[in-house]
Amino acid sequence: MALLSKKDANLILDPLADNNPITIQVLGICSALAITAELKASIVMAISVLFVLGVGNVVISLMRNIIPSKIRIIVQLVVVATLVIIVDQVLKAFAYELSKTLSVFVGLIITNCIIMGRFEAFALGNGPWKAFLDGIGNALGYGVILIIVGFFRELLGSGTLMGYPVLGDPITKTGLYATGYENNGFMIIPPAALIVVGIIIWVQRSRNKALIEEH
Amino acid sequence: MAINTDKNSYTVIFASLMVVVVGALLASLASGLGPKIKENERFEKQQNILYAMGVNQNVDEGSVNFIPTDRVEAEFSNYIKKQLVVNGNQAEEDNEAYLIDMKKQLDILKKGGEAKLPLFVGEKEGKTFYIVPMYGKGLWDAIWGFMSLDEHMVVQGVYFDHKGETPGLGANIKQRYFMDDFTGESILDGSRYAGVAVVKGNNDPLNKDKNDNEVDALAGATITGNGLAAMVKESVTLYKPYLETIRKK
Numbered sequence: 001m002a003l004l005s006k007k008d009a010n011l012i013l014d015p016l017a018d019n020n021p022i023t024i025q026v027l028g029i030c031s032a033l034a035i036t037a038e039l040k041a042s043i044v045m046a047i048s049v050l051f052v053l054g055v056g057n058v059v060i061s062l063m064r065n066i067i068p069s070k071i072r073i074i075v076q077l078v079v080v081a082t083l084v085i086i087v088d089q090v091l092k093a094f095a096y097e098l099s100k101t102l103s104v105f106v107g108l109i110i111t112n113c114i115i116m117g118r119f120e121a122f123a124l125g126n127g128p129w130k131a132f133l134d135g136i137g138n139a140l141g142y143g144v145i146l147i148i149v150g151f152f153r154e155l156l157g158s159g160t161l162m163g164y165p166v167l168g169d170p171i172t173k174t175g176l177y178a179t180g181y182e183n184n185g186f187m188i189i190p191p192a193a194l195i196v197v198g199i200i201i202w203v204q205r206s207r208n209k210a211l212i213e214e215h
Numbered sequence: 216m217a218i219n220t221d222k223n224s225y226t227v228i229f230a231s232l233m234v235v236v237v238g239a240l241l242a243s244l245a246s247g248l249g250p251k252i253k254e255n256e257r258f259e260k261q262q263n264i265l266y267a268m269g270v271n272q273n274v275d276e277g278s279v280n281f282i283p284t285d286r287v288e289a290e291f292s293n294y295i296k297k298q299l300v301v302n303g304n305q306a307e308e309d310n311e312a313y314l315i316d317m318k319k320q321l322d323i324l325k326k327g328g329e330a331k332l333p334l335f336v337g338e339k340e341g342k343t344f345y346i347v348p349m350y351g352k353g354l355w356d357a358i359w360g361f362m363s364l365d366e367h368m369v370v371q372g373v374y375f376d377h378k379g380e381t382p383g384l385g386a387n388i389k390q391r392y393f394m395d396d397f398t399g400e401s402i403l404d405g406s407r408y409a410g411v412a413v414v415k416g417n418n419d420p421l422n423k424d425k426n427d428n429e430v431d432a433l434a435g436a437t438i439t440g441n442g443l444a445a446m447v448k449e450s451v452t453l454y455k456p457y458l459e460t461i462r463k464k
Contacts, residue, residue: 037383037435068226075233082237086244093248096255107379154383163278171420188383188435 004133011133015141017208021114022145023201024211028114032146033193035105040162042150044098045105046143050136052083053115057135059083060123067124076119077110084109114142149196157187258284260313261291266374267361268337268344270294279374279391297336304456306334317350317359324453332453337363344371345461347454351446354438355379358388358446364402366463370411373397375443385439396422396430402447404428408455410448413440 004012021027035041059079060067067075088106091099109115118138123131154160159167159177168175170183186192205211219225262281265271270290272280282290291313298312312333320330335346344363351358360375373394380386387393400411415432422430432440451458 035382037381041382066220066229068220068229070221070226071230074230078233078237082241085241089244089248089252092255093251096259158383185434 008130008133011130012137012140015134015137016144017141017204018211020141020145020204021117021138022142022197023204025117027117028112028142029197031105031108031112032142032149032197033190034108036146036150036193036196037153037157037188038163039147039150039154041105042146043143045108046139046146048087048105048109049112049115049142050139051087052080052109053118053135053139054132055135056080056083056115057118057123057131058128060119061126061128061131064124072124073116073120076116079119080115081110114138145197145200148200149193152196153187153192156184157192159183255284257314258287261287263374263376264313264335264346264348264361265290265294265337267346267372268294268335268339268363269372270337270339273391276391276395279389279394294337294339295335296338299334299336301332301334301454301457302329304460306457309333317348318357321350334454334457345458347450347458349446349450351442351449353377353380353388353442354385354436355381358439358443360443360446362397362447362450364458366461368401368403368408368458368462370397370400370402377439380436380439383435384433385436387433387436388439388443393430393433399425400428400430401426402428402451408451408458410444410451412448413444415440 015021018024022029022032031045035045056079060076063075084106088099118135122134126134151161154162155166159165159170165175167181168177170177220229262284265282265287266279270282272282274280281287295313297308298310299306300309300312300315309331312331313335315331315333317333320332324330333348337344337346342365344365346361346363349360349362356378358375358377358380360373362373363371365371375388375394377386377388380388397411402408402410409428412429413432414429415437417427417429417431419427419429420431
């Protein structure tokens with residue numbers, strides 16, 4: 001990438017794979033379990049977090065020298081909450097339909113540990129440009145896992161993708177269902193997300209032995 | 216110039232400033248966007264009421280399609296012939312009845328007060344629809360809806376919505392494949408106002424039996440389904456005295 005120096009590019013690329021917030025740092029698991037029963041919800045959540053983490057990291061980074069260290073967590077919370085409320089209100093006024101889909105996630109974004117984690121670990125100690133890249137990178141790393149999990153859970157659990165039936169009709173037995181295939185009801189409940197995330201972690205570590213922790 | 220950010224006085228000043236700045240920002244945002252948001256909510260309610268009586272842009276099976284927001288106000292006054300406020304078996308007209316907040320009215324009822332219960336009378340192709348609003352609890356938060364009935368107390372259509380049910384599970388109460396099942400079900404069991412229950416494993420997934428007061432439940436959404444059935448039951452019980460006056464036996 002000519003646009004970014006190698007160091008800067010790594011800020012974006014690292015969290016996508018070798019330092020992924022979900023599969024390596026095991027952060028943001030709660031939302032990964034809760035909302036990935038559908039692909040559409042996963043994508044919406046990924047975009048929301050991308051915005052909040054990208055902008056939030058820049059804001060915190062700009063304020064890093066004036067934030068009193070005693071109340072820095074509170075300041076971080078206020079920044080996230082404010083951003084989320086602004087997004088929510090603007091969407092409610094200008095994209096009402098989308099805001100209804102999003103409403104569930106507002107609370108989840110504020111409590112997402114990845115956001116607080118990046119503010120605390122990166123934005124407080126780095127300049128705004130680097131913080132922005134780091135925010136985007138981590139949000140993408142989070143989003144990629146969310147979308148993979150959402151894809152498999154919706155496909156195997158409901159036989160649909162983005163709400164469109166792709167495997168036929170399970171009730172009238174058409175398409176794949178004519179062969180005796182059934183939707184796996186387990187996939188739409190949250191424990192299934194844990195198992196899918198677990199499989200992703202397994203595949204990732206078996207391909208990159210350096211990620212395996214020693215005991 | 217380095218600021219000593221560890222000083223208590225600095226911390227207090229910073230916190231106060233932050234609260235004032237953020238507060239002012241959010242307050243101005245809320246008052247600036249408030250009217251637009253209110254309008255969106257008003258349109259949505261009109262869309263929902265019309266949807267329940269079958270005035271929508273649904274094509275075959277698939278997704279929910281409302282009357283577009285730019286036309287909804289005109290269509291609403293076109294199809295909804297009367298807006299009533301019901302009290303026992305009495306009713307009086309009120310052209311703003313659709314703005315009544317069901318939640319507040321149910322709270323008043325619970326405290327033993329006198330509630331204003333809205334009911335809408337719609338007409339489409341010579342048929343009359345009685346649209347009953349409802350409000351209840353799902354798993355995480357509020358659920359609400361509208362149900363249109365004919366003179367025989369047979370459901371003609373429903374619209375359900377929710378505040379925060381789980382996507383892919385409880386949130387599916389607003390999907391066509393769930394809501395469409397209600398159409399044709401009777402809310403009466405004999406002459407008892409039974410509502411429509413949401414039942415698991417009733418051996419009727421295609422919902423062919425329209426006289427069982429039951430629809431098939433959503434997998435993984437037991438509590439939302441139970442809450443919804445309780446909401447329907449509460450609403451038909453509440454409106455029973457008035458519905459009895461219009462029912463054709």
